[in-house]
Amino acid sequence: MYELSKDQVDFILEDVRRNGIKTEELQLSLLDHICCVIENEMSPDKNFDDYYRSVLPRFFKKELKEIQEETDLLLTFKHYYAMKKVMLRSGMFSAITFAIGAIFKIMHWPGASVLLQLAIISISFIFLPIFFLIKSKEVKVVQQKFIIGFGVIFGILFCLSTLFKIMHWPGARFMWLLALGVLFFLFLPVFFFSGIRNPDTKMNTILSSIMVVIAGGLLFTLTAIYGAKYKEEAIEIADLHLKNVTIFASSSLDDKTNKIEIDSLVRIELKQKTEKVLNNISEVRNSLYKYLGEGKSVNEEELLMGYRNDYLSCHQFFFKSYTRNPEKDLPKEILIHLKKELKTYQSYVNQYFKISSKSILNLDNQNRTFDGKSVKTDWEHIYFSVTPFETIVRNLNQLEIDIRLIEASCI
Amino acid sequence: MYSSELIKGTLKTIILKLLSESDKMYGYEITQKVKELTGGKIQLTEGALYPTLHALEAQGILSTDVVNVGNRIRKYYSVTITGKQIAKEKVNEYSDFIDTMIFLLDLKPKMG
Missing domain, CATH: 1.10.8 (Helicase, Ruva Protein; domain 3)
Incomplete structure (x- = not known):
């Protein structure tokens, strides 16, 4: 030896x-x-x-390092089968929970948001990451790994932005735009250019890319630009309004010269007129609730629980048609009536109490920008056209506060 | 000598069976033992043997014992308790597989 x-x-x-x-x-x-x-x-x-x-x-067959590669492969895939099992189970769980959650949501049954949250969390934090780990190991080409990676990042961001949206948490819109950015500027270019080079996958790549662009574009138009722009604008208006009211209220209280001796008869008349206008506002609110509740009388809380904040439904209620053009969209009787009542109240207050309520209640036309051009817009359109449910409720509440403020400053 | 494709699928079974019947063995010993038992018909290739041994160790099916031999270190492999169970399952599965193959390839028509 x-x-x-x-x-x-x-x-x-x-x-x-x-x-x-x-x-x-x-x-x-x-x-x-x-x-x-x-x-x-x-x-x-x-x-x-x-x-x-x-x-x-x-x-070895070619080189000694084959043994190292083979060992690495076997060691990394130690948990392969366990991972695959977890991936499939979490996928099934998410799909089933999501389907049931969606049905609950449509039917306004309790527990919908818990189910949807569970589904989204399990899909974004269990299913998709494991999917990435397994699939990226299976493919050999680097571009394919990137495609899977970007696809998974898009998927996670998309799911989370949906979750944030339905839970009304901040950041949903940012996440959604980020998801679209990943889809259009990272996923799609890599997917398209790597697929188009191979004659076998050329046709399918082109078709899939077109579908991705269409689906992504449709979702983008539906969600991102439109509603958010109007909602933010409406909230801004409401906030500015509130600020004005506060300034006016404090200045009118300080102004001693404005004080008039009011006899009890006038006081009673003012009270009656105020109640009438307030009743009018409640009427508008209740009929909106009834409309959104599909004929059943429901309250604001129930509507918000069911997230009936669709600005299109609200718009349809207040205006006959939906054109997005303030000159063509005609307000329904209910709004015209409310505006008339408000104007009557305003002129009554001006006449008897010498108080200009204009700075609180501005019912005049204002210039607003629509699609880049300035359009003279009336009060109805500023506060009720293409506005989400929560904002309309807020505007109506604000109107009630304004009326009360006017009443208080008269006395 | 059989082709490496045929041996590849049975490597784990062979290793586990051999190790569960002896106290402990090292890599070279395993290849020699297999060669000896099969009269040289089955020769385990080192390129497949070591990755499998390391993977089985990582899975907790095999345990190791390190011994100094002259100027180098030798790693002895033995089967753990869970490994023994798996070895039994593997051998049973393989025996069943052979029966099926005999039937499928019509090598030994069933009597009666």
């Missing part, structure tokens, strides 16, 4: 390392094996170097 010297053992170890065996465990295993082969199979009269060179090819 041939005996290997320490130098020879060190030489073999160094050679194994040089040939791409990186982990120490594997280096030592192979070293022992090669040494065993040489010690047991080499006849003492043969040359060590030559024999070593002839033994080495027994370990």
Whole structure:
């Protein structure tokens, strides 16, 4: 039996390392094996170097580092089957929970948001990340890994923005725009240009890309620009209004010269007129609730619970048609009547109390920008056209506060 | 000698069966034992043996024992308790597979 010297053992170890065996465990295993082969199979009269060179090819097909790669692959996929199982189960769970949650939501049953939250969380934090880990290991081409990666990032952002939206948490819109950015500027270019080069996938790539653009574009137009722009504008108007009211109220209280002695008869008349206008406002609110509640009488809370904040439904209630053009969209009787009542109240107050309520209640036409051009817009359109449910409720509440303020400043 | 494709699918079973019947073995010993038992018909390739041994170790099916031998280290492998159970399952599965293959390829028509 041939005996290997320490130098020879060190030489073999160094050679194994040089040939791409990186982990120490594997280096030592192979070293022992090669040494065993040489010690047991080499006849003492043969040359060590030559024999070593002839033994080495027994370990690989092309290169020695194949063993390292094979080991890495087996080790990384240690949890492969467990991961696959978790992925499939979380996927099934999300799909079922999502379907049930959607039905609950449509039917306004309690528990809808819990189900939807569970579905979205399990899909974005369990299913999609594992999907990425497994799929990106399966593909060999780098572009394919990027496509899967960007697709998964888009998926997670899309799911989370939906969750934020239905839960009314801040940041939904930003996340949604980010998701679209990933889709259009990262996913689509890589997907399109890597797929189009291969004649086999060329046709399918073009068709899929067109569908992605259409679907993404439709979602974008439906959600991002339109509603948000109007909603924010409406909230801004309401806030400015509130500020004005506060300034007016404090200044009129300070102004002692404006005080008039009011006899009790006038006081009663004012009270009656105020109640009448307030009743009018309640009437508008209640009929809106009834309309959104599909004929059933419901309250604001129930409507908000069901997230009936669709600005199109509200618009349809207040205006006959939907054109987005203030000159063509004609307000319904209910709004015209309310405006008339408000004007009557305003002129009554002006006449008897010498108080200009204009700075509180501004019923005049104002210039507003629509699609880039300035349009003279009436009061109905400013506060009720293409406005989300919550904002309309807010505007109506504000109107009630304004009336009360006017009444208070008269007395 | 059989083709490497045929051996590849049975490597785990062979290793587990051999190790569960002996106290402990090291890599070279395993290849020699297989060669000896099959009269040289099955020769495990080192390129497949070590990745499998390391993976089985990581899965907790095999445990190892390190011994100094001359100027180097030798790793002895033995089967853990869970590994013994898996070895039994693997062997049963393989025996069932062989029966099916015999039937499928019509190598030994069933009597009666």
